[in-house]
C-alpha cells in the first residue's frame with residue numbers, strides 16, 4: 001500500500017504496562033489476557049488515513065529491553081513519536097515516567113512528539129493513578145495525554161492517530 005508519510009514510533013515504559021498489547025490491538029486487533037513473552041511484538045506497522053492522506057506508522061516496542069541504559073541510541077534515530085506508557089493500577093510505573101521521558105529526550109531528536117498513555121483504563125476499581133495526575137504530568141513535560149485500554153480498545157486507535165496528527169502539524 002502506498003503512503004504519503006512514514007512515521008516511526010517508539011513505545012516505552014515499565015514491563016507489564018501493556019506496550020505489546022497496545023501495539024497488537026492497534027495493528028492486529030487482538031488482545032491476549034495471559035502474559036506470554038513469545039507473543040510480545042517487537043515491531044508493528046499500520047497505514048492510517050489523516051486528512052485524506054495515507055500515513056504509514058512503524059511502531060517499535062522495547063520488549064525485553066526495559067532496562068533504561070540498555071536501549072541504544074540508534075533505537076531512537078529518526079523516531080518521530082514516543083509513546084510513554086504507565087499502568088493506571090500501578091503507581092510505581094507512573095513514578096518512572098519522568099525517567100523514561102528523560103531517556104527519550106536525551107537520545108531522540110529535538111522534534112520528538114511525546115504521548116503519555118495511562119493504560120488499563122478498564123480496571124477502574126484497581127486504579128492507583130487519577131486521570132488528573134496523568135494530565136498534570138503530561139503538561140509538565142509538554143506531552144499529549146490519553147487513557148487507554150488495550151483490552152477493550154478504548155482510545156487505542158485515537159492514541160496512535162492523535163500522535164500522528166500532532167507530528168504532521170509540525171511538518
Ligand code: GDP
Nearest residue numbers: 016017018019020021032033035120149150151
Ligand atoms: P508490556 O510488558 O508493557 O509489553 O506489557 P504486555 O502488553 O505484555 O501486558 C502485560 C499484561 O497486562 C498482560 O497480561 C496483558 O494481557 C495485560 N494488559 C495489557 N493491557 C491491558 C489493558 O488495557 N487492560 C487489562 N485489563 N490488561 C491489560
